[in-house]
Amino acid sequence: MAVEQPARPNLADKIYDKMFHNYVWKSIFRTGYPNTPRNQMLVVATNVFLHLHPTRIHRTHVKITHTYCLGGLSFFMFLGLTITGILLMFYYVPSVDRAYLDMQNIQTNVQFGQLMRNLHRWMAHAMVILVFLHMMRVFYTGAYKPPREFNWVVGVVLLVLTFLLSFTGYLLPWDQLAFWAITVGTNIAGSAPVLGPKSRFWLLGGLQVGPDALIRFYTLHVIGLPLLAAIFMAIHFWRIRRDGGLARPL
Amino acid sequence: MATAVVARPVARPQARARDEEVLVWPDLVFVEFISALLFTITLFVLALLVNAPLLDEANADVTPNPSKAPWYLLNLQELLLHMNAAMAGVIIPTIWLGVLAAFPYFDRETQGQGKWFGTPQAVKITAWGSLVGFAGTWLLILWDSGKLAFFLNDWFGWSGGDRLRFLENVRAIQSQVPWPTWSTSIPYLPFNLKLLSSDADAGQGPTQFQHLNFPGWIVEQQIPIMFMVGLPCVMIFLMYKAGWVQTRRDALLALFSGFIGAYGVLTLVGTAFRGAGQELVFPWELTVSEGIPGQE
Numbered sequence: 001m002a003v004e005q006p007a008r009p010n011l012a013d014k015i016y017d018k019m020f021h022n023y024v025w026k027s028i029f030r031t032g033y034p035n036t037p038r039n040q041m042l043v044v045a046t047n048v049f050l051h052l053h054p055t056r057i058h059r060t061h062v063k064i065t066h067t068y069c070l071g072g073l074s075f076f077m078f079l080g081l082t083i084t085g086i087l088l089m090f091y092y093v094p095s096v097d098r099a100y101l102d103m104q105n106i107q108t109n110v111q112f113g114q115l116m117r118n119l120h121r122w123m124a125h126a127m128v129i130l131v132f133l134h135m136m137r138v139f140y141t142g143a144y145k146p147p148r149e150f151n152w153v154v155g156v157v158l159l160v161l162t163f164l165l166s167f168t169g170y171l172l173p174w175d176q177l178a179f180w181a182i183t184v185g186t187n188i189a190g191s192a193p194v195l196g197p198k199s200r201f202w203l204l205g206g207l208q209v210g211p212d213a214l215i216r217f218y219t220l221h222v223i224g225l226p227l228l229a230a231i232f233m234a235i236h237f238w239r240i241r242r243d244g245g246l247a248r249p250l
Numbered sequence: 251m252a253t254a255v256v257a258r259p260v261a262r263p264q265a266r267a268r269d270e271e272v273l274v275w276p277d278l279v280f281v282e283f284i285s286a287l288l289f290t291i292t293l294f295v296l297a298l299l300v301n302a303p304l305l306d307e308a309n310a311d312v313t314p315n316p317s318k319a320p321w322y323l324l325n326l327q328e329l330l331l332h333m334n335a336a337m338a339g340v341i342i343p344t345i346w347l348g349v350l351a352a353f354p355y356f357d358r359e360t361q362g363q364g365k366w367f368g369t370p371q372a373v374k375i376t377a378w379g380s381l382v383g384f385a386g387t388w389l390l391i392l393w394d395s396g397k398l399a400f401f402l403n404d405w406f407g408w409s410g411g412d413r414l415r416f417l418e419n420v421r422a423i424q425s426q427v428p429w430p431t432w433s434t435s436i437p438y439l440p441f442n443l444k445l446l447s448s449d450a451d452a453g454q455g456p457t458q459f460q461h462l463n464f465p466g467w468i469v470e471q472q473i474p475i476m477f478m479v480g481l482p483c484v485m486i487f488l489m490y491k492a493g494w495v496q497t498r499r500d501a502l503l504a505l506f507s508g509f510i511g512a513y514g515v516l517t518l519v520g521t522a523f524r525g526a527g528q529e530l531v532f533p534w535e536l537t538v539s540e541g542i543p544g545q546e
Contacts, residue, residue, distance in 0.1 A: 034275050034276070037273060040273050040274075040275040040276065041273065041275075043275055044273075044274045044275050044279075050274075050275070050279065053274045053278060053279075054274060055273065055274055056268075056271040056272065056273055056274065057271060057272060057273075057274050057277070057278055058270055058271055058272075059270055059271065059272050060364075061278070062272060062277045062278050062281055064281065065366075069281065069282065069285040072282055072285070072286075073285060073286070073289055076286050076289065077289075080290075080293075096308075100307040100308065103304055104304070107301075107304065114301060115294075115297055115298065117302050118296075118297035118298075118300065118301055118302050119293060119294070119297040120302075121302035122293055122296050122297055122300070122302070123293055126289070126293065128322050136510065139353070139502075139506055140366060140367060140376070140503075141363070141364060141365060141366055141368070142362045142363040142364065142365065142368045142499065143363060143364060144353055144354040144357075145354060145357065145358075145359065145360055145362070145363040146354065146358055146360050148354070148363075149354035149355060149358075152351070152353065152354050153351045153354075156347060156350055156351040160347065163322060163323075166320065166322065167320060167323070170320050173304055174307065174308045175303075175304050175305040175306060175307060175308055176305040176306050176307070176308060176309065176312070176314055176540070177303055177304075177305045178308060179308035179309070179310070180313065180314055180317040180318070181317075181318060181319050181320050183317065184317050184318060184319040184323075184327060185319040185320065185323055187339075188319065188323065188326055188327065188330065188335075188339035188340070189339065189340065191335035191336045191339045191340060192336055192339070192340035192341070193336045193340075193341070196336065196340065208310065209308075209310070210310075246364065247363040247364035248363070248364035248365075249362075249363065249364050249365050250360060250361065250363070
């Protein structure tokens with residue numbers, strides 16, 4: 001009786017083996033391909049990005065209607081806005097003399113410049129909407145209830161930061177739409193009792209929207225507020241895990 | 251003897267229901283991946299089809315009519331048309347954000363979390379709450395723009411005559427009621443806080459008395475506060491009397507849904523129904539004057 005011999009590895013198997021089972025690859029990815037439950041848990045636990053998640057999750061939470069992915073998509077918009085924003089920063093100088101010309105340059109001379117700008121704008125609108133819908137989802141599923149009280153508060157802060165991020169970005173094209181929207185917006189802030197005129201002056205660096213306002217809004221938009229938002233997002237995500245993951249019926 | 255041994259439920263530590271759990275890879279990661287992919291594709295298609303607007307270069311001397319804030323602030327700009335600027339633009343949003351943040355400290359009940367709506371009457375409360383917010387805000391806007399009086403007059407031939415003119419809109423209460431002159435300038439503070447100044451205070455030093463314009467105070471602050479605090483309270487009270495609102499969660503559901511309705515209408519009206527001079531118009535009548543001198 002002939003003993004059954006294992007099939008000889010074909011070329012594809014050899015290439016696969018050379019690529020993924022070598023010293024260098026394994027120094028980067030500790031686990032094998034996640035096709036066994038053990039590797040699937042290890043890959044989530046050992047990858048810095050995936051480890052925001054637990055390794056296991058209640059089956060009701062992967063139902064799309066439970067969250068509609070709204071929080072995750074808000075974060076995804078933030079990432080996309082960071083990437084498109086960095087690309088736009090290569091070509092944009094926040095000075096009154098150049099800002100508008102740079103916008104025209106991005107739209108007409110830069111490869112994919114118009115596309116990047118469009119993406120950045122529509123993603124920004126999408127983020128405002130998604131963050132708001134996320135808040136509604138959390139409220140209507142009662143997910144702010146104990147022990148998640150503080151994370152709801154962090155969420156309210158993130159909602160405000162999202163509005164501010166969008167608002168500060170609105171001025172940068174330096175066109176009529178930008179200029180007058182920010183004039184109206186900062187006038188609203190300036191109407192506050194006692195602190196209003198002072199805070200408006202602080203925001204604009206002057207009495208009206210001008211060069212100082214542009215550089216302030218730019219700095220807040222590209223570094224100040226994103227940094228703040230990143231810190232609060234870190235707290236937000238950390239607290240989701242610490243507070244026991246997504247809310248579910250007790 | 252045998253009856254002395256009574257079966258008692260044994261307290262067991264509750265095991266984590268492993269069979270109720272799924273692995274994050276692949277079950278969750280793939281859902282996230284697909285939703286991210288869908289959004290990426292949708293946004294790319296949108297970005298390819300619709301260009302972001304770029305108007306003429308900023309010019310402080312040319313004011314477009316109407317000038318509008320970014321759309322997510324148009325709710326505040328809309329509010330601004332109906333009351334004191336500081337109240338609409340800063341005080342109310344700040345207070346509301348505080349109230350919003352305080353929700354979980356008001357409703358501390360852990361029951362009902364992680365489930366859509368979660369209380370027996372929740373769907374009904376949500377539907378009616380948002381409807382009241384929606385319809386109530388529309389009615390108030392129509393009233394304050396004078397359209398309500400106009401419709402009543404135009405469509406039903408109802409005319410309040412001059413005696414009821416002060417009900418045409420909020421500000422008519424200030425302008426159409428024969429307020430005694432002293433009431434428009436009541437000294438009330440020996441220093442100028444710039445909180446509630448009537449025009450008479452303009453340019454006066456800090457040691458002057460501040461003067462309260464009483465009709466202005468009623469119209470700009472008291473009536474709006476009465477509506478914004480009163481209407482939700484009345485709604486929640488009626489829902490409580492009807493037996494719908496039974497817990498704090500129910501009260502929050504009514505309040506939040508009312509807010510969503512009102513917020514939606516304010517944003518919508520500010521965006522699509524406000525034309526030149528912030529006049530209330532239909533969206534298809536809305537035109538924006540670029541403000542080029544000589545071409546308005």
